[in-house]
Amino acid sequence: MRFADPRVADVFAEYAARHERELAAARDLPRGAFGARRDEFLLPVGAEVGAFLHALVIGRGARHVLELGTSYGYSTLFLADAARECGAKLVSIDVDAAKQAYAGQMLERAGLREHVEFRCGDAVELLGGGRETWDVVLLDIWKDRYVACFEAVYPGLAEEAIMVSDNMIYPEGAREAVRAYRAAVKGKADLQTVLLPLGSGIEVTARWSKDNARL
Numbered sequence: 737m738r739f740a741d742p743r744v745a746d747v748f749a750e751y752a753a754r755h756e757r758e759l760a761a762a763r764d765l766p767r768g769a770f771g772a773r774r775d776e777f778l779l780p781v782g783a784e785v786g787a788f789l790h791a792l793v794i795g796r797g798a799r800h801v802l803e804l805g806t807s808y809g810y811s812t813l814f815l816a817d818a819a820r821e822c823g824a825k826l827v828s829i830d831v832d833a834a835k836q837a838y839a840g841q842m843l844e845r846a847g848l849r850e851h852v853e854f855r856c857g858d859a860v861e862l863l864g865g866g867r868e869t870w871d872v873v874l875l876d877i878w879k880d881r882y883v884a885c886f887e888a889v890y891p892g893l894a895e896e897a898i899m900v901s902d903n904m905i906y907p908e909g910a911r912e913a914v915r916a917y918r919a920a921v922k923g924k925a926d927l928q929t930v931l932l933p934l935g936s937g938i939e940v941t942a943r944w945s946k947d948n949a950r951l
């Protein structure tokens with residue numbers, strides 16, 4: 737996708753180049769070694785999902801956007817650019833302070849830092865039972881925490897909120913956690929949900945007014 741601000745395009749190009757290098761490095765790792773080193777890698781949602789999120793935030797006219805899983809800020813870049821476009825506030829959560837510091841520097845260089853509030857800690861603990869409401873949510877933390885995180889964010893989903901959850905298809909090792917996650921989502925009567933084969937597979941979930949709820 738094209739970014740209106742060349743600074744955003746430059747930072748995106750840098751992420752894309754780093755990702756290419758990391759894909760090659762990951763291929764060279766001994767079998768089974770990746771898991772222990774996963775924090776070294778961007779693990780990005782990818783450009784297609786990034787563009788989808790960008791369109792979603794703007795199309796929804798979001799005011800409050802939540803990202804769960806900042807990592808090094810790749811997906812944050814798309815969300816923050818869209819947040820600037822439509823005057824939204826983006827809150828981005830990650831348990832890893834060093835990654836968030838890196839993300840903050842990249843966002844600064846892209847001219848987007850003021851549109852993001854970083855919060856560092858466990859997403860489930862920080863969400864704290866729906867004190868804030870969200871129009872668009874990206875869920876992209878470690879998959880074994882998806883169900884707990886979903887239950888924590890669910891009370892805070894605004895009417896007609898949209899939540900996007902990554903890694904529904906890949907990596908294969910996440911499939912059991914993903915099955916449990918999709919079952920939890922489908923268990924809520926006021927949510928409509930569909931799996932789209934974009935990037936690593938995303939679940940797109942919309943909250944409807946309770947009056948319109950499908951049973």
Ligand SMILES: C[S@@+](CC[C@H](N)C(=O)[O-])C[C@H]1O[C@@H](n2cnc3c(N)ncnc32)[C@H](O)[C@@H]1O
Nearest residue numbers: 779780781805807810811830831858859877878
């Ligand atoms: C797959 S990466 C996110 C990638 C990012 N969305 C992107 O596209 O660049 C997952 C991130 O979630 C963070 N994380 C994992 N479990 C978490 C939790 N319980 N609370 C907050 N962050 C968590 C990890 O530190 C990691 O940086």
